[in-house]
Amino acid sequence: MPSFSRTALRVPGSGIRRIHEIALRMPDVIGLAVGEPDQPVGPHVLAAASAAWLADDTDYTANAGIRPLREAIAARSRALHGTRITAEQVWVTPGGTEALYLALALVLDPGDEVLVPDPGYPAFTTSPRMLSAIPVPYRLDPAAGFEIDAAGLERLVTPRTRAIVVNSPSNPLGVVQPEPVLRAVLDVARRHDLWVISDEVYEAFAYGRPHGSLAALDRDDRVLTVSSLSKTYALTGARVGWLVVPADPDLELTLRTYQEAIVSCVNTPAQHAGVAALTGPQDSVEQAREHYRGNLDAASRLLTERGLPHLVPQGAFYLWIDVSAVSGGDVASWAERFLREQRVSVAPGSAFGAAGEGWIRVCAAASRADLLAGLERLPLGAGSPALPAVIGA
Numbered sequence: 001m002p003s004f005s006r007t008a009l010r011v012p013g014s015g016i017r018r019i020h021e022i023a024l025r026m027p028d029v030i031g032l033a034v035g036e037p038d039q040p041v042g043p044h045v046l047a048a049a050s051a052a053w054l055a056d057d058t059d060y061t062a063n064a065g066i067r068p069l070r071e072a073i074a075a076r077s078r079a080l081h082g083t084r085i086t087a088e089q090v091w092v093t094p095g096g097t098e099a100l101y102l103a104l105a106l107v108l109d110p111g112d113e114v115l116v117p118d119p120g121y122p123a124f125t126t127s128p129r130m131l132s133a134i135p136v137p138y139r140l141d142p143a144a145g146f147e148i149d150a151a152g153l154e155r156l157v158t159p160r161t162r163a164i165v166v167n168s169p170s171n172p173l174g175v176v177q178p179e180p181v182l183r184a185v186l187d188v189a190r191r192h193d194l195w196v197i198s199d200e201v202y203e204a205f206a207y208g209r210p211h212g213s214l215a216a217l218d219r220d221d222r223v224l225t226v227s228s229l230s231k232t233y234a235l236t237g238a239r240v241g242w243l244v245v246p247a248d249p250d251l252e253l254t255l256r257t258y259q260e261a262i263v264s265c266v267n268t269p270a271q272h273a274g275v276a277a278l279t280g281p282q283d284s285v286e287q288a289r290e291h292y293r294g295n296l297d298a299a300s301r302l303l304t305e306r307g308l309p310h311l312v313p314q315g316a317f318y319l320w321i322d323v324s325a326v327s328g329g330d331v332a333s334w335a336e337r338f339l340r341e342q343r344v345s346v347a348p349g350s351a352f353g354a355a356g357e358g359w360i361r362v363c364a365a366a367s368r369a370d371l372l373a374g375l376e377r378l379p380l381g382a383g384s385p386a387l388p389a390v391i392g393a
Contacts, residue, residue: 066268090244095228176211320361
């Protein structure tokens with residue numbers, strides 16, 4: 001058999017999926033490892049997708065997506081963030097993951113560097129490697145509430161750096177970066193003429209501190225925005241996301257070519273579901289936000305009572321918990337033992353980068369009873385005594 005490419009063989013596997021796959025083969029597991037919303041999809045969204053299937057509306061669409069969906073995405077951005085985005089700048093993708101890959105493919109050549117958050121969503125590292133580019137982690141420090149240190153970020157810039165990835169609200173941390181931090185990141189990007197790729201998939205779920213879109217602060221067309229319906233509308237399997245690019249007519253042919261080569265287009269009924277989700281009643285989103293926020297508050301209270309250090313999330317639906325005192329410097333192995341012994345699946349922090357060693361990510365998008373029962377099984381005294389019981393409170 002011929003050999004596979006060195007690039008393909010160097011791409012690391014997902015530490016989250018590894019735990020999840022083990023959990024799927026076990027009975028009576030409380031699943032808190034994967035970021036799967038537990039809320040129902042709005043009935044009007046399901047009806048729109050069903051109607052498209054029943055009408056046999058299953059032909060190819062334009063590579064960029066159907067016009068009503070692109071217009072709905074642009075209108076949403078203008079209404080929520082005060083941007084000037086038009087439908088022509090929106091490219092519909094199969095989930096936020098492909099939008100991220102497309103953004104990186106547009107700006108990176110082999111050997112280029114991209115600055116990525118650590119801890120951060122694993123695809124921030126795997127996608128550049130698939131492009132033969134180099135992800136360079138910038139550490140998010142618990143002592144600073146995991147906010148981006150723009151000065152530290154700038155020290156990592158080299159002549160090979162081409163882009164900075166920002167994720168707010170953050171997966172896995174739940175941190176919402178404040179506007180002064182976002183402006184400081186843009187200043188770094190301007191000084192070094194870098195792209196900024198802004199992952200805003202969790203933008204609908206911010207608590208206390210408002211989510212700020214980098215595109216609204218962009219004044220010189222250097223921000224590429226990644227977002228998705230997956231988390232906001234509980235449509236993870238529908239695979240509808242989007243990439244927003246600067247207003248540049250020359251980009252259209254390039255993006256059309258990339259989309260044709262990668263996916264051609266997103267399936268048509270799912271796009272109609274997206275139109276209904278964005279333009280119809282938003283009750284399900286409000287209900288989901290309150291459900292996740294209530295779960296996070298209840299979980300944080302329990303963790304505090306049990307003396308387990310954790311980050312109080314400002315957004316998304318995850319808890320970032322310190323288990324360094326019991327994980328022995330190998331949290332991935334500890335998470336597997338915890339799963340097998342306690343029947344609770346959690347994502348090891350090391351799956352999100354080297355700075356995640358000693359931490360776990362717990363998904364709070366579950367029933368409150370399951371969430372609290374799973375957290376009750378964490379060992380007391382699991383966290384580092386060097387950290388306060390509650391970070392970012």
